[in-house]
Structure formats: structure tokens, C-alpha cells
Amino acid sequence: MIGRHTPAMRADPPRARRPRRPARVAGLLACCVLAAGCAQTVRGEASVAEPSGGSAEQQYVNLLRECTVVPEDVIADTAGVQAVVDTFSGAVCRWRSFDGATDVQLNWFESGTMDREKSVAERLGYTVETVRISGAPAYVMRAPDDASSCGAVARAGDSGVVGWWVHGAPVDPCAAARTLVELSINRAL
Numbered sequence: 001m002i003g004r005h006t007p008a009m010r011a012d013p014p015r016a017r018r019p020r021r022p023a024r025v026a027g028l029l030a031c032c033v034l035a036a037g038c039a040q041t042v043r044g045e046a047s048v049a050e051p052s053g054g055s056a057e058q059q060y061v062n063l064l065r066e067c068t069v070v071p072e073d074v075i076a077d078t079a080g081v082q083a084v085v086d087t088f089s090g091a092v093c094r095w096r097s098f099d100g101a102t103d104v105q106l107n108w109f110e111s112g113t114m115d116r117e118k119s120v121a122e123r124l125g126y127t128v129e130t131v132r133i134s135g136a137p138a139y140v141m142r143a144p145d146d147a148s149s150c151g152a153v154a155r156a157g158d159s160g161v162v163g164w165w166v167h168g169a170p171v172d173p174c175a176a177a178r179t180l181v182e183l184s185i186n187r188a189l
Contacts, residue, residue, distance in 0.1 A: 066108040066162075067093035070183045078179050079104050080171035097168075104176075105165040106184070112161035114139065117153045133178055134185045140174050150174035152181045 067089045075095055076084045081102050084095035093106040114137060121128050121141040129140045131152075138154035150173035153163035164180035166173040 066184075067106065069187045070106075070180060074183065075104055075180065078171075078176050078183070079166055079169045080176070081169065102169045103165075103167045104169075104180070105167075106163070106180070108156060108160065108162045108184075110156075110160040114153070114155060114161060117161055117163065121151075131178070134182045136185060138178075138181065140178060142174065148173060150177050152177035154181050154185060156185065 067086070070078075072084050072086065072095065076082060076097070079097070079102050081097040081099075083098055084102075084104060085098065086093065087096050088094045091107070091109075093108075095104045096102065118128055118139055121139065124143070126141045126143055131138050131140055133152065133154045136154045138152060141151045141153070143149050146167075148169070149165065149167040151163055151165040152174065153161050156162040162181060162184045164177045164184070166176040166180070169176055
């Protein structure tokens, strides 16, 4: 029998057929459960959202104000660099020197507390020194393995905290951070 192969002549043993029915039933059941979970009746009437009284620019006119309290030329001068460019604004404002060697960062948390800032710094293994900046209780924080990085934080007015971090500056980063906190407090009040 040339050219004909019988099952006994195959090199490979025949594969055992797997039952497909349980897999199909499980798949169908899963689809039904998902569809049932997504099908809900919501009572009430649909309506188009009404304008909220102005554009986002009008409503949030001071949203990023904290990032401009200390002008960029003053930030650069305090950090000992020729100039800085902002790289991010939001909950945390950041600047970088043109040569990329120095980073400066501002955080202004309206609901932040001094206790929280201190406990986070201590959990990170930073040394925390209690100081006063512009008469306000403050902390100066240093990472144990990075002498070129330092931060300072103080109460910001009636509530919240303002903090600055300076990294890689040609000047004392702690002195720069303290000065930037002081400038923020004095200009914001």
C-alpha cells in the first residue's frame, strides 16, 4: 500500500480528543453573568449638563498661582544657577536648570500638615531638623545618601504646608530650600 497511511502506520500517536462542551458551557455562563451585571435600570430622567457659570479659566484662575509666587529668576538666583525652566506645574511645581544639573521642586499642600511631612520624611530615612523660617515652625530634611539634595517645609498661612526641594545646586541645597520657603511664605501672605 504505497502512498496510503493507515492509523497504525503514523509516526505520531493519535491525540486524545478533549471534550469541548464543558468549556463552551463555562464560557456561555461567564458571558451571561457579565451581561446581567451590566444591565441595570436607572430611575429618573436624563438631562443635559448645564453650564456651571463660566469657563475653567474663570473658575480656576488661581489653580497654579503657587507655582508663580516665587519668580523663576529668583528661583534660579537662589539655587545658584543662571536660569531655570519649568518642567511641570500642578500639585508639584518643578524647575530644572538649563544645563540639567539642578532640579528645584515646590509642593504646596492646602490640607497638608507638619506632622505628616515629618513622619513621611522619617519613614524614608531622612534626617529631620526642626527650625523656624520667617517665625513659622519648619523642618529641614536631608536624604542620608545624597548630600546634594535638601528640602524645607513650613506651615503655609492658616492651613497647609509649603515645601521646597533643591537637588544638585552649586550652592548649599538646604540654605536654598530654606530661602525659597521663606520667599513663598512672605510673598503669599
